[in-house]
Amino acid sequence: MAQTRYPKTPREEQPEASPEPRTASAGTKAKGSFSRRQFLRGSAAAGAASAGLLSGMLDDAAAQGEPGVAGPGAVDMAFRINGKAYVATLEPRVTLLDALRNHLDLTGAKKVCDRGTCGACTVLMNGDPVYACSVLAIEAQGAEVTTVEGIGSPADMHPIQQAFVDHDAQQCGFCTPGFVVASAALLNRHPNPDQDTVHRELGGNLCRCGTYAGIRAAVAQAAGGGTTNG
Amino acid sequence: MAEYVWPAAGDRLHIGKHISRLDGPVKATGRAKYAYDVNRRGMLWAIMVQCPHAHARITAMDTSAAEAMDGVVKVHVIQDVGTEIQWAHDEIVAVAATSEEVARDGAAAVKIEYEVLPHFVNERAVDEAPDAQPAQAETTGDPAAAMASAPTKSSGSYHVAQIAHCSLESHGQVAEWQDEETVTLWASTQAISGVASQLGEQIGIPASNVHVETQYMGGGFGSKFSVDRWGVVCAQLAKDTGRPVKLMLDRDQEVSVAGARPSTHAEVSTGADADGNVVAWDSKSWGSGGPAGANSPPLPYVFSFENQTHMHTSVPTNTGPARAWRAPRHPQACLVTMRALEDLAHAAGMDPLDFFLKNIEKTGERANTYVEELEKGAELMGWRDRWRPRGSATGTVRSGLGLALHTWGGRGHRSNCEVLAYRDGLVEARIGSQDLGTGTRTIIALVLAETFGVGLEQVKVTMGRSVLPASGASGGSTTVGGVSGATRRAALNAVDAVFERIAPRLGTEMANLELKNGQLHFKDGSMAAMPWRQAATLIGVNPVSATGANPGPGQLNDSGVGGIQMADVSVDMETGVVSINRMVAVQDCGLILDMKLAESQVYGSLIMGVTYALTEERVFDPHTGQMLNPDMEFYKLAGIEDVGEMIVHMMTGPGYDERGVIGLGEPPVIAPGAAIANAATNATGVPINEMPMTPERVLAAINGGMA
Amino acid sequence: MRAFEYSSPRTTEDAIRMLSAEGAVALAGGTDLLSLMKDGAAAPSRLVNLKAIPDLAGAHESDGGLHIGATTRLGPLGEHRVIRESFPAVAQAIAGVRSRQVLSMRTVGGDLLQRPRCWYFRAGFGLVPMHDGASMAKTGDNRYHAIFGNGGDAVFVNPSSLAPPLIALGASATVLGPDGERTVAVEDLYRTPASSDESEFTLGAAEIVTGVTIPMRSSSNATYEIRNRKGFDWPLAAASVAASDGGARVVLGHAAPIPWMSAAAGEALAGGISEASAEAAGDAAVADAAALSGNGYKIQLARVAVKRAALAAR
Numbered sequence A: 001m002a003q004t005r006y007p008k009t010p011r012e013e014q015p016e017a018s019p020e021p022r023t024a025s026a027g028t029k030a031k032g033s034f035s036r037r038q039f040l041r042g043s044a045a046a047g048a049a050s051a052g053l054l055s056g057m058l059d060d061a062a063a064q065g066e067p068g069v070a071g072p073g074a075v076d077m078a079f080r081i082n083g084k085a086y087v088a089t090l091e092p093r094v095t096l097l098d099a100l101r102n103h104l105d106l107t108g109a110k111k112v113c114d115r116g117t118c119g120a121c122t123v124l125m126n127g128d129p130v131y132a133c134s135v136l137a138i139e140a141q142g143a144e145v146t147t148v149e150g151i152g153s154p155a156d157m158h159p160i161q162q163a164f165v166d167h168d169a170q171q172c173g174f175c176t177p178g179f180v181v182a183s184a185a186l187l188n189r190h191p192n193p194d195q196d197t198v199h200r201e202l203g204g205n206l207c208r209c210g211t212y213a214g215i216r217a218a219v220a221q222a223a224g225g226g227t228t229n230g
Numbered sequence B: 001m002a003e004y005v006w007p008a009a010g011d012r013l014h015i016g017k018h019i020s021r022l023d024g025p026v027k028a029t030g031r032a033k034y035a036y037d038v039n040r041r042g043m044l045w046a047i048m049v050q051c052p053h054a055h056a057r058i059t060a061m062d063t064s065a066a067e068a069m070d071g072v073v074k075v076h077v078i079q080d081v082g083t084e085i086q087w088a089h090d091e092i093v094a095v096a097a098t099s100e101e102v103a104r105d106g107a108a109a110v111k112i113e114y115e116v117l118p119h120f121v122n123e124r125a126v127d128e129a130p131d132a133q134p135a136q137a138e139t140t141g142d143p144a145a146a147m148a149s150a151p152t153k154s155s156g157s158y159h160v161a162q163i164a165h166c167s168l169e170s171h172g173q174v175a176e177w178q179d180e181e182t183v184t185l186w187a188s189t190q191a192i193s194g195v196a197s198q199l200g201e202q203i204g205i206p207a208s209n210v211h212v213e214t215q216y217m218g219g220g221f222g223s224k225f226s227v228d229r230w231g232v233v234c235a236q237l238a239k240d241t242g243r244p245v246k247l248m249l250d251r252d253q254e255v256s257v258a259g260a261r262p263s264t265h266a267e268v269s270t271g272a273d274a275d276g277n278v279v280a281w282d283s284k285s286w287g288s289g290g291p292a293g294a295n296s297p298p299l300p301y302v303f304s305f306e307n308q309t310h311m312h313t314s315v316p317t318n319t320g321p322a323r324a325w326r327a328p329r330h331p332q333a334c335l336v337t338m339r340a341l342e343d344l345a346h347a348a349g350m351d352p353l354d355f356f357l358k359n360i361e362k363t364g365e366r367a368n369t370y371v372e373e374l375e376k377g378a379e380l381m382g383w384r385d386r387w388r389p390r391g392s393a394t395g396t397v398r399s400g401l402g403l404a405l406h407t408w409g410g411r412g413h414r415s416n417c418e419v420l421a422y423r424d425g426l427v428e429a430r431i432g433s434q435d436l437g438t439g440t441r442t443i444i445a446l447v448l449a450e451t452f453g454v455g456l457e458q459v460k461v462t463m464g465r466s467v468l469p470a471s472g473a474s475g476g477s478t479t480v481g482g483v484s485g486a487t488r489r490a491a492l493n494a495v496d497a498v499f500e501r502i503a504p505r506l507g508t509e510m511a512n513l514e515l516k517n518g519q520l521h522f523k524d525g526s527m528a529a530m531p532w533r534q535a536a537t538l539i540g541v542n543p544v545s546a547t548g549a550n551p552g553p554g555q556l557n558d559s560g561v562g563g564i565q566m567a568d569v570s571v572d573m574e575t576g577v578v579s580i581n582r583m584v585a586v587q588d589c590g591l592i593l594d595m596k597l598a599e600s601q602v603y604g605s606l607i608m609g610v611t612y613a614l615t616e617e618r619v620f621d622p623h624t625g626q627m628l629n630p631d632m633e634f635y636k637l638a639g640i641e642d643v644g645e646m647i648v649h650m651m652t653g654p655g656y657d658e659r660g661v662i663g664l665g666e667p668p669v670i671a672p673g674a675a676i677a678n679a680a681t682n683a684t685g686v687p688i689n690e691m692p693m694t695p696e697r698v699l700a701a702i703n704g705g706m707a
Numbered sequence C: 001m002r003a004f005e006y007s008s009p010r011t012t013e014d015a016i017r018m019l020s021a022e023g024a025v026a027l028a029g030g031t032d033l034l035s036l037m038k039d040g041a042a043a044p045s046r047l048v049n050l051k052a053i054p055d056l057a058g059a060h061e062s063d064g065g066l067h068i069g070a071t072t073r074l075g076p077l078g079e080h081r082v083i084r085e086s087f088p089a090v091a092q093a094i095a096g097v098r099s100r101q102v103l104s105m106r107t108v109g110g111d112l113l114q115r116p117r118c119w120y121f122r123a124g125f126g127l128v129p130m131h132d133g134a135s136m137a138k139t140g141d142n143r144y145h146a147i148f149g150n151g152g153d154a155v156f157v158n159p160s161s162l163a164p165p166l167i168a169l170g171a172s173a174t175v176l177g178p179d180g181e182r183t184v185a186v187e188d189l190y191r192t193p194a195s196s197d198e199s200e201f202t203l204g205a206a207e208i209v210t211g212v213t214i215p216m217r218s219s220s221n222a223t224y225e226i227r228n229r230k231g232f233d234w235p236l237a238a239a240s241v242a243a244s245d246g247g248a249r250v251v252l253g254h255a256a257p258i259p260w261m262s263a264a265a266g267e268a269l270a271g272g273i274s275e276a277s278a279e280a281a282g283d284a285a286v287a288d289a290a291a292l293s294g295n296g297y298k299i300q301l302a303r304v305a306v307k308r309a310a311l312a313a314r
Helices: A044-050 A054-063 A095-102 A159-166 A176-189 A195-201 A212-222 B024-028 B064-068 B100-109 B143-149 B190-202 B228-241 B251-257 B330-346 B354-358 B360-381 B442-450 B479-506 B532-539 B595-614 B672-684 B695-702 C014-021 C033-038 C075-077 C081-086 C088-096 C102-106 C108-112 C117-127 C163-167 C263-268 C275-285 C295-312
Strands: A074-082 A084-090 A122-125 A128-131 A144-146 B046-050 B056-062 B072-077 B091-097 B112-116 B133-140 B152-160 B171-177 B182-187 B210-213 B246-247 B262-272 B280-288 B308-314 B398-403 B416-420 B427-431 B459-465 B513-516 B519-522 B544-550 B564-572 B578-588 B645-651 C005-007 C026-027 C046-049 C059-062 C065-069 C172-179 C180-185 C208-214 C222-224 C239-242 C247-253
Touching: A044 B133, A044 B544, A074 A095, A084 C046, A095 B100, A095 C046, A128 A176, A128 B112, A128 C102, A128 C180, A159 A176, A159 A212, A176 A195, A176 A212, A195 A212, A195 B427, A212 B595, B024 B091, B024 B143, B046 B072, B046 B100, B046 B228, B046 B251, B056 B091, B064 B100, B064 B251, B064 C014, B072 B228, B072 B544, B072 C222, B091 B100, B091 B228, B091 C065, B100 B228, B100 B416, B143 B262, B143 B280, B171 B228, B171 C033, B182 B190, B182 B228, B190 B210, B190 B228, B190 B398, B210 C059, B210 C208, B228 B246, B228 C239, B280 B330, B280 C163, B330 B354, B330 C275, B354 B360, B360 B398, B360 B564, B360 B578, B416 B442, B416 B479, B427 B442, B427 B479, B442 B459, B442 B479, B479 B513, B479 B532, B479 B544, B519 B532, B532 C275, B578 B595, B578 B672, B595 B672, B672 B695, B695 C108, B695 C295, C014 C026, C014 C046, C059 C081, C065 C081, C075 C081, C075 C088, C075 C108, C088 C163, C088 C239, C088 C295, C163 C239, C163 C247, C163 C275, C239 C295, C247 C263, C247 C275, C247 C295, C263 C275
Parallel strands: A074 A144, B046 B246, B182 B210, B280 B308, B427 B459, B578 B645, C005 C046, C026 C046
Antiparallel strands: A074 A084, A122 A128, A122 A144, B046 B091, B056 B112, B072 B091, B133 B308, B152 B262, B171 B182, B171 B246, B262 B280, B398 B564, B416 B427, B416 B544, B513 B519, B564 B578, C059 C065, C065 C208, C172 C180, C172 C208, C222 C239, C239 C247
16 A cells, blocks of 8 residues: 555655654645546557457557557556456556456456555466466556466365365465465466475465365365365 | 264265365356345445544544435444544544445545544554553573573574454445344354444444344454444445445455454574473564554464563554454464574474474373474475575575474354254255455255255255354364264264154164165065155154254364474565475375365465465555555455465375364464575575565575574 | 555556556556565555566577576476576576475566565664664664665675576576667666665666566576574675686675675686685685674675585586
């Protein structure tokens, strides 16, 4: 949470950070209206409507040799998520995580630390696990995004999801979607991982209830390596 | 009339088996909707402006810029000019806007001025505390005389830092009004029934008009019992704007104001006789969990000695206030007591396992349980073969063993349940409880299925709504006893009611009927057994309904458990890094309903214990009083690589089962820190007396930098 | 996070032009910048995404050495054959990151130019926070702060994973800006600011690092990190050692406002790595360390990190 945390004023606006701040104000009001679609260069908007959803407007503009500038107001964006096309009109500052959760109602990825530390927001971009809180939605255009919803459904679970259920690798379940996505990526990279590999590949996810024993066992089951605990 | 007992060991269909949690698939696929996930049409986002000072008075406020902002719908002043603020990150103003981004812009545009007042955030320096309060003084026997004559003595200072709950789903809720008098609150709470009453009272509508909904919640650990000020603010904003409002705490706020476990600092002296019997205990403790200070930890812990004295000082600080943290005050008391007794065992030249066994009668009525558990734990750890006297290890990386005992109550809370049996064969339990992830939903289902003698696919659990039959808050390990007792009684009553309804239609007596293994049996053999689903058709269009409550007739649950844990750790003597090799937990909790869920609680507790033992603590800035690590980067939760191998053994069978159900959420989280500290002490040969055992602190101990 | 303009050029020329605007900042992996923006510790008015520039991605061998484009991700880099075979110091530093997500996201340039994790900086008090005329971190809680180069008010530590091994290996960075391209030693990217108005980097306006080049000199090299958590955690001390016939270079991470080169430790290893010389290198490395009020333990950790890095390189 940015601006409500004390003297966090942009440096260029207040060069000398007051050592003992007396106000919690921060002059970070955005430029321009939030609903205004804003392109400084090119006529990409017209092209974007017909452009493939995967490429997105900015790439389209850039491809014409003129780097486009989008925002700060909302711009049209196109995404490929779990094999489906989505469009949304968002400000460039909206993260992929917020786009998924707040605008596309894909709430499987969770917002926990929102600072690229805990892994609860893990999604795949072109097969690689990333922290969706630390990717801008506008950057995710053109990428194949997979969220936990795309890994499997309750009626048709991915083997790693079934293994999470079988080994009770979840309690409150809030870290679980991130762990499931990271585990699926792990198994793609290492079909038969040893415990060191499991630890290394899942080190970017944190659980508070303490489900790591179950997660180890779940990964072992999904890898076909039987079950190990502890 | 039903007999209110649990089925005998040979007659159990589900109880005691490894049953997967029923909501596992919906969670593992990301479909479970938590409060944070609720998106309503036209919903506003609310963001709260926080106070940057640990102690200050609000002198001026200007919300006009925020109010004028495009997209900001309402600015709500929570604490106005003139208010004295007692901790940093306290909420001052809430801004509701059409998007999360604009709400943040609006919050940033609120101008607040403060008169900064002196703060105190370092309770360890109790002598500098402006407002330390004597909180407890108790003496039994003549500890001074006993100490003076004891041939073996030990003393030490033990320290446990303040930690946070750091629930992964932050506190918060979505509020939506149906009409002027009725509001729905999707809340992340451990107490749906209580929150409805609290909110109704505070917002001036009947409690029955507050509908709290919590199907899934992302961790609470004792921090989510109240509607909280932000819950009331959220409902008020929704009322004022006529739109649904979502207000969830940001991580910095979650970690700094939404829950703390108090610190404990203690100086302990102990004495033993020539045989290793503890004869004297003298402890002075102090600690803080915020502006209210901290109550005394129960010292000495688990054991009571003939001659003992304890004094506690409560130290208020300008830090976010304490909330119940799993087994309140016990983990701290366990560290202090078990470390002190391990030190005394060392002074007496005894293996701590022998020393604890020698003194086990001083634990009171659970003594036999502890003996059984210690023997089991020793076997699983290989203690007898592997334990070496303190400081025997050599080399750069040294291993050691440690153990600790704990105790907890865990009697079932007040709970009500309604069971409905439908003619399609479905049996439903309705209960106003919540599932924090402990598996409450699954427990209710399996008790219901057990009682009807049917499979789990035949039952349905409707819970997580405050309009359902009231059930207690989920805290203190009270839920499993409460909901299982209420469900068992309601289900037994429902079976009777079904028999009462269908017996005449079958031309027999109620007493002649029995439900078992999915079949309706006729005890006299007059008719062949029929499948339950066929029998259920006789119920008719109106379902059978029956209720049950806890407490109630029959002993279905009990209070009071033991439990022991052992740790095998390695310490890098050059870096002070402590590594967990193996943890062993041996735990009793009466009759275990679902072994898989029970084991999960213990595994989880060990891991949470490793975290508070090794890495997590709240760090406060001496200059500003702000928490310096209100995040998940320097507020450090252990990762999967940190927790070592874990072995869990649950005590079951005769002597345990007949006690009925006892809660398990708290007990196993109490002892890990103490066991790890004792193991680290055994490994290094120097007392490791502080949690968390960071490299900094362990090196200080190794280098003799500690008192 | 303040609203900003966004652009995603395809060429470095366009990127430099886009970055020439007031308040423009380059965006690479985002693992640091977005958090800074959410914390309000950075508030750029324009982000220029560098990841769509094909020239900046990937690693290739040439006569000059292994050239690594600035937007090459750490994960793939750690698996690069030359890195694994010739530069284990780099591979080990990457392995130390311990988060597959970060490895998938963080770029070489972003790693080198990430901002300090100092909790005063992140809380908005500035990079060189002052309180009542004194360094706020020096007089506050500095358990994670500098043990070298901390004579002034700046006592944060450089957090880069790659800088210590790259500097030890004698790598250079290519810098491109409005005035053209220049090549600098990686260590010369860093400086210690005197106040929060100054940058901790030597880059000029609208300059970007386009890549780094590790010379193909044969060396024994390794990185050793000491962390509280075995998993994803910032090291409390880190050291990289590269030793060859021509001498040894020792660089400490998380120790000073800049990656800290220890000439004395290098000299201790000049005659070859042995138990004794590794021990001596550790001692030499911390001979001029100076503890702040709460970080004395880091001196011992730095000593051990140097010793163990040297032994690992043997």
